[in-house]
Amino acid sequence: ALAEAQDTPQKEKGTWHAGTCQGCTSWCAKQVYVVGDRAVKIRGNPHSKVCVGASCVRAHMALQQVYDPDRIKTPMKRTNPKKGRHEDPGFVPISWDEALDTLADKIMELRDAGETHKYMLMRGRYTYMRDILYDRMTKIIGSPNNISHSAICAEAEKFGSYYTEGYWSxxxxxxxxxxxxxxxxxxxxxxxxxxxxxxxxxxxxxxxxxxxxxxxxxxxxxxxxxxxxxxxxxxxxxxxxxxxxxxxxxxxxxxxxxxxxxxxxxxxxxxxxxxxxxxxxxxxxxxxxxxxxxxxxxxxxxxxxxxxxxxxxxxxxxxxxxxxxxxxxxxxxxxxxxxxxxxxxxxxxxxxxxxxxxxxxxxxxxVSNKEYTRKFPKPDAFMDDIAKKGKKHEKIDQRGRLTFPALKSGKPGSAVLTNNAADGILNEDPYEIKVAVGYMNNFTFSCTQPDRWERALAKIPFVAHLTTHASEFSWFSDILLPNTHHLFEKYGYVKSIANGYRHVTLMQPVIKRIGDYKTDETEVPWLLAEKLSQRGFDNLLRHYKEYRDPETGKEPTTADEFSLYALKYATQSLWDPAQYKGGDRFNGWEDFLKTGVWNSDPYPYRKRWGKMKTATGKxxxxxVTLKKALEKHAKKHKTTVDEVLTACNYEAQGELAFIPHHEDPFTIGDADTYPFVFVDHKSRLNREGRSANCSWYYDFKDLDPGDEPWQDVAKINPADAQKIGVKSGDTIRITSPTGAIECTAKLWEGIRPGTVAKCFGQGHWAYGRVAAGVFGKTPRGGNNNDLIPAEYDRLSGSTVRHAGTRVKIERI
Ligand code: MGD
Ligand code: MGD
Ligand code: SF4
Ligand code: MO
CATH class of the missing domain: 3.40.228.10 (Dimethylsulfoxide Reductase, domain 2)
Structure with a gap:
């Protein structure tokens, strides 16, 4: 059969189309080879000066994601009112109309009762179209609760560069x-x-x-x-x-x-x-x-x-x-x-x-080179009194409280505390959440101590999930809305930096949608705005109509037009010769869309010397920048900086608080019961939390030093393994003070004695037939987050995944 296939001449020639990969936060400019209406191959976009035409191994897995037979193809609703890990949701297909009617009704109930703050939007991975759904929609409905995933990602890393050189990125x-x-x-x-x-x-x-x-x-x-x-x-x-x-x-x-x-x-x-x-x-x-x-x-x-x-x-x-x-x-x-x-x-x-x-x-x-994209129209004029009142409430993640300074960009209470929102919801502190929407996120898997999220979601009366797969988050949802895949099926853009350049790279639909998918950040909010308008609340739809096509001046009339016009609006200065500000030049929209990526001017070295955005400019x-921020936070709570640091689990007192200094690690679990420190790391094949249902993820797992194909291994130093009587291939249980998982032991010299390392990524009990052991019932491998206590670097709000957990290992 193989010989026959090789002899058969290719009937149809394909074409390369520009697109963008969001398998990880590299946000690479790619090209997709499309034959007929199917994507068959992916390579780096040679026009990007950031990616220089190169690719990584996991880019190709996007093909397995987009054609995954386990994708949700139509909207679904839950028929089992009971929510829990061991309750089958009993999802049945419904129409987009029914799904969005239900969501619009729930939002209108909150508006009618004057409790719009009980609406919550959770954001996982995103494009820069995000503000349409994340910011504008939340504000115009009237809630302070747009909660991003940033604090489970890398905020503490930005803290270091911000409080030395004034750069939060x-x-x-x-x-x-x-x-x-x-x-x-x-x-x-x-x-x-x-x-x-x-x-x-x-x-x-x-x-x-x-x-x-x-x-x-x-x-x-x-x-x-x-x-x-x-x-x-x-x-x-x-x-x-x-x-x-x-x-x-x-x-x-x-x-x-x-x-x-x-x-x-x-x-x-x-x-x-x-x-x-x-x-x-x-x-x-x-x-x-x-x-x-x-x-x-x-x-x-x-x-x-x-x-x-x-x-x-x-x-x-x-x-x-x-x-x-x-x-x-x-x-x-x-x-x-x-x-x-x-x-x-x-x-x-x-x-x-x-x-x-x-x-x-x-x-x-x-740092980042200059780029010239434009923000979407302001929402303020569309926020009525209900919305303004609703937005004034404290946020559900409790940022800004004494033990959560969350000092983004110098301001107390300005950083998100993603993982703590679960506790806010569970304890109804500061209030209960009644309606929640999550998109491209899976906090019931990706956050540490994810059982808190299971209970929190089960408690919220109405949850909608915008997703490609029936993930662990979907399991606790009332409505599932099937999303387009970012690389092949939607409009959007992202920005990133390397090689002394910044690029702005476009997403565009290049294949036929096999399912009834819609785009999370553009089409879905537009359609919902239409539904709200039919219910007498047209502020959101009137706002979205301001996103006019820069070429014709026309206001959008459909979800399709809206997503295209919004993208053209945001990127106009990059492609419109009349608005040229710098970097690559294009002859208009079609030219930009075809190339797919704009590159900035080269990096201007040493221009920031003496002009950094710190309190001293140096x-x-x-x-001095951190001192001001900490003093502001202490003053707000009528206490001292020393007390703030103690309450937040830091060792520093006095002047040490304002300088880079040594602190011993803060690790949960006593060394006698839990002899090993747990080391969590990413797999080379993780597309964040989204490649778990791709078979290539398991086929090539040994690309991760020390790992094995089709297994989820904990890497243990042979000297340690001998002491506890464990051999390679043994099934083991790893237990921490907050949870336990089962996986396979692997003896490996590439790990410091006294520590045990394991890739994050496996341990799904939902998501799809490959990801789970038995879908909805048993996990394949173990989720590291079941071991890691929900702790924080409280100054930045970040969730802790390193050096925070001690574990013990037993053969079973
Ligand atoms: P993901 O887990 O990547 O995102 O965590 P999250 O922000 O929660 O899952 C996204 C979800 O989006 C999927 O479950 C699926 O439901 C849906 N989805 C998949 N593809 C698409 C798509 O193309 N479009 C849409 N609309 N939806 C899609 C990420 C977070 O995890 C991050 S950023 C980091 S850095 C952390 N990494 C990490 C770690 O290294 N170790 C441990 N232990 N935990 C970690 N958690 C964090
Ligand atoms: P972490 O995932 O936290 O961050 O990517 P990174 O900045 O690389 O991994 C940190 C590393 O720290 C691991 O290699 C781990 O072994 C090591 N480590 C653990 N404990 C300690 C310690 O005490 N000290 C030191 N020095 N090291 C320690 C983050 C970035 O990666 C993000 S935020 C995302 S969303 C992207 N996700 C992603 C992905 O899912 N897969 C792949 N392959 N690449 C990705 N790139 C992006
Ligand atoms: Fe780039 Fe990450 Fe996609 Fe690889 S997975 S192509 S590094 S965005
Ligand atoms: Mo991340």
């Missing part, structure tokens, strides 16, 4: 010009961001630069690095401070960026304080204060004890890193950040970029 790394790349808890060849770009240049990077990876496990990147530093989980700040200590003590800091002693004599002598007046600081703030308060005592010998790493290795890495200045990158991932005290870990690791002058510099860490080793 991901950085790009100028690796092709770097001479040292020091990576903390990120695996850029397999995960983190811009995998296609970094993997495609990595061969040159390892030729030109030294690469060091700080990770408790031998990741794909660590396996190809010059140095692997298998750190004791949660001791990243100790290592970072020791590196800072060596850089200052040996005079390796950047004179150009940081400045120098007035007489040129290095007074950074270990253990001794320095007179601030002897130093002339340039584009940074507080280097001497930082030394005096913290760094002077953080010697490599001290760090060796904390981190479990050899003193000689710490010294070597610190010296080599410092000698490479300013082309020395400190790359901060989720590992050192998404921990209970991770806000400070993230600051400590990022501060190294300031010391060596890598910040905003060639061969260093860069790179802050002593964060």
């Amino acid at each position: 991901y950085r790009q790394y100028d690796v092709t010009k770097a001479r040292y790349v020091l990576i903390w808890g990120a695996d850029p060849l397999a995960a983190n961001r811009q995998v296609p770009f970094y993997s495609s240049v990595w061969g040159d990077v390892v030729d030109r630069a030294r690469v060091a990876v700080v990770e408790p496990r031998l990741s794909a990147t660590a396996g190809k690095a010059d140095e692997w530093l298998p750190i004791v989980p949660g001791q990243d700040s100790a290592l970072a401070l020791a590196i800072a200590h060596v850089i200052l003590a040996r005079g390796l800091w950047s004179r150009e960026f940081v400045g120098d002693f007035k007489d040129g004599t290095n007074r950074f002598v270990p253990g001794q304080t320095v007179d601030e007046s002897t130093f002339d600081e340039r584009f940074t703030h507080g280097v001497v204060a930082w030394w005096n308060l913290e760094v002077k005592d953080r010697t490599p010998a001290w760090a060796a004890e904390k981190t479990g790493l050899p003193e000689a290795q710490i010294l070597r890495v610190a010296e080599d890193f410092g000698k490479a200045a300013p082309r020395a990158i400190s790359w901060v991932g989720g590992g050192p950040s998404m921990q209970v005290r991770g806000g400070y870990g993230s600051m400590a690791c990022h501060a190294l970029n300031g010391l060596v002058g890598a910040c905003d510099n060639e061969g260093g860490t860069l 790179f802050e080793f002593y964060s």
Whole structure:
């Protein structure tokens, strides 16, 4: 049959169409090969200067997602009123009309009762069309409760760069010009961001630069690095401070960026304080204060004890890193950040970029280039009195309370506390939630202690889920609305950065929809707005009619027109020659749509030196910005910063609160009962939480160092395994103070003794026939989140997944 197939000439030639992959937050510009009306192949879009035409392994799995026979093809409603993990929802197909009529009725009940704050919108993965559904719709209905997934993602990582250099976002790394790349808890060849770009240049990077990876496990990147530093989980700040200590003590800091002693004599002598007046600081703030308060005592010998790493290795890495200045990158991932005290870990690791002058510099860490997309029309004029009153209520995630400072961008109570919303709902604190909509999210799987979400969703009287699959979240929903797949079936756009550029890349429908799918962020809200309008509440529909086609000036009249016009509206300055502002040039909409991606101008190095968005305008080793934010929060609660930090599980008191400093990890579980620290990491094949029903995910699972095809393994160091009598292939139970899972043991040297590592991704009991052991009943493998306690880095609001859990292992 194979020979016959190969001999058969291809009947129909296909065409390549531009699109965008959202398998992970790299947000790559792709091209899809379409034959007839089917997608058959995916490759990198060569027009993107961010992706440079490259691809990653998991891009191809999008094909298995879009043609997955287990996709929900029509709207469904629940027939079993009882909600619980062991209650079959009894979903039956219904029409879009019936589904949206039901949802519109529920929203109108809240409006009629003046309790619109009891409406809640939960957002998982998104495109930049998000504000239509997430922001505008929630506000115009009248609720403060738009809850994004950001705090289970990577907010603590942004905390570090914000409270040093005033930048709340991901950085790009100028690796092709770097001479040292020091990576903390990120695996850029397999995960983190811009995998296609970094993997495609990595061969040159390892030729030109030294690469060091700080990770408790031998990741794909660590396996190809010059140095692997298998750190004791949660001791990243100790290592970072020791590196800072060596850089200052040996005079390796950047004179150009940081400045120098007035007489040129290095007074950074270990253990001794320095007179601030002897130093002339340039584009940074507080280097001497930082030394005096913290760094002077953080010697490599001290760090060796904390981190479990050899003193000689710490010294070597610190010296080599410092000698490479300013082309020395400190790359901060989720590992050192998404921990209970991770806000400070993230600051400590990022501060190294300031010391060596890598910040905003060639061969260093860069921020985002300028782009010129436009925000959607403002909602204010469409918010009536009910809406304005509703929006004033406290948010369901309790952000801003004493124990949840959630200090995004300098403002107390401004960051989301995704995972804590479950407790808000369960305890009706500050009030009950009656109607909830979730889209492209699966908090009953992706959040730690997901059983809280199961109970929270079961408690909400009406839940609608916009999804492609019947996930664990869907299981507790009343209505399921089938969504388009992002890469092939909808309009949208996203932005991302790498290689000194930013791109804006488009999604567009390029294949025939096999099911009755609609797009979460555009078509569904439009159709719902029509339903609300039929019920006498037309504010939302009138608002959406403002999203006019920039070419014809026409207002949208259908969901299809709305999604297209909204996209053209947002991106007009990129494709309309009359509005050109910079970057690539296009001859109009069709030209842009065909190419699919706009590239910014190249990166303007060193333009931010002295103009950073911090309180001092400088790179802050002593964060005046954080001091102001913490003092504001303390004042609001009529208490002191010291009390705030204690209430939030940090060790720091006094001035330490405002500088990158060492904190011991905060880990749940006592070492006698739970001898191992649990190490969670992403699979190279995870498309976030969305590839679990793809068979290729299991076929190629051994792409993850130490993993096995079609198994969910916990990687245990052979020395540890011998002590507890476990062999490779044994079925084991892993138990933490908050839960237990079953999986397979794998003896592997690539893991620090005393820790056990496992990929996040398996353990689904719903989602589809491949993902689950038995759909709706038993999981395939174990969900790491069943083990990890719902803890927070409270300064950023982030959910903790690293260094926070101790476990025990038993053979069963
Ligand atoms: P996903 O789990 O990716 O998103 O977690 P979430 O934001 O909850 O699931 C998205 C859901 O969207 C799917 O379950 C499915 O129902 C639906 N879906 C799938 N494809 C599509 C589509 O194309 N369109 C639409 N509309 N819906 C779709 C992600 C979150 O998980 C993140 S960002 C991170 S970084 C965390 N990673 C992580 C980890 O590394 N370890 C542990 N233990 N937990 C983690 N949780 C976090
Ligand atoms: P994490 O997933 O938190 O963050 O990607 P990352 O920034 O890479 O992984 C952190 C790493 O820290 C792991 O390799 C883990 O082994 C290590 N680690 C664990 N404990 C410690 C510790 O105590 N110290 C240190 N130094 N390291 C530790 C996040 C990013 O990845 C995000 S937010 C998303 S949404 C994307 N998701 C995604 C995906 O699902 N799959 C793949 N393949 N890539 C992805 N890229 C994106
Ligand atoms: Fe890019 Fe991530 Fe998609 Fe791979 S999975 S192509 S890295 S967005
Ligand atoms: Mo994420």
